[in-house]
Amino acid sequence: MEESSRRVAFVCVQNAGRSQMAAAFAERERDRRGLGQAIEIRSGGTDPADHIHDLVQNAMAEVGIDISYRRPRAIAQDEIAEVESTLRSLRQDRESALNQKNEAAVQLAEVETRIEDVTESVAADFDRDLADAPVEVPDDFDENEARSEVKSLRGTINALGDVNPLALEEYEEEKERLDFLEEQKADLEEAEETLLETIEEINATAAERFFETFDEIKDSFGDIFTELFGEGATAELQLEDPDDPIDSPIEIIAKPRGKRPVTLDQLSSGEKALTATALLFAIYLVKPSPFCVLDEVDAPLDDANVERFMSLVRRFEGDTQFVLVTHNQRTMALSDRMYGVTMEEQGVSKLVGVEFDEAVELTQ
16 A cells, blocks of 8 residues: 555656646647747748747756757657657546546545444454554464454354343352352261261271170170080170171071081071070170060970070079060979969950969968
8 A cells, every 4th residue: 555655646746747847838839829920020031930949949948858959840840749749648647647546545445444344343342442452463374264263263153043131140040059059068068078977986986885795795695505505515606797797797606515516597496495595695694674575485495495494584583574475384383473364254354363472372
């Protein structure tokens, strides 16, 4: 644009010089035509052509054309024609320069309009005033690559769809709910951590107490088992998973006299009953209970084992009151009291109780 402006200015200066020369020649031509007759009179017999040649020479000298010798009339006319041709050429150049100037002015107006549109678009779309904060274009700027990137970004923006004017408000609502949920989550995680620590502490305390109680019951169980089965009989309690005593199964290993050690499932029904009774009373030794109800425990026992069983019951009667549900006569005979249900009248049940000590006194 700067080079074009300089060229237009140069042409305009050149045209101005040519216009000045053309005006001088036109003025001389008017003088020649208006004073034709005066020239003949004033020449005083001199050739008019010579006089005209003098006038042309003076005019051309004024515009910078040096004519240092006189020429014939024909030659002067040729020079006039040449000058007129030059003037016509200068006029054509001037018109061409004016046209180029007009075209340049139109192009400049278009460029200015485009610049104004781009400036307004940038201010509206990006809130940036290019007049106050111009963009510096780097030296390695690639216009084609930039256009391609702009096209790609516009395609991405168009793919997003229409803008939701309530998006910001919805975002604030969702963010508020998210903050609330995150706060609740943090509280739950803290509570979970505290609960796990409490469970660990409880498990540690429970495991410690369990081991203490388990060792006491284990020792008492072995002693009572020997008492019920006789000398040479042994039994013990084992944890299948000592690392997790709270949830670990407990296995009973019993060795009646004259037999090899076996599990509870491998014992006979009488041996199972005595083993279970031994375990029950071993627990009572560690933690006594005020009441104990035994339902048909003596059913699989013979008379000798019933007496051992009742002897064991007598050991604990000071701390525990036993209620035995039985049909064994030997068990009834060794009890202090007996309660039964009878039906003296059809359809009417009656509870009858007998205290053996009072009955013995009455018989005496």
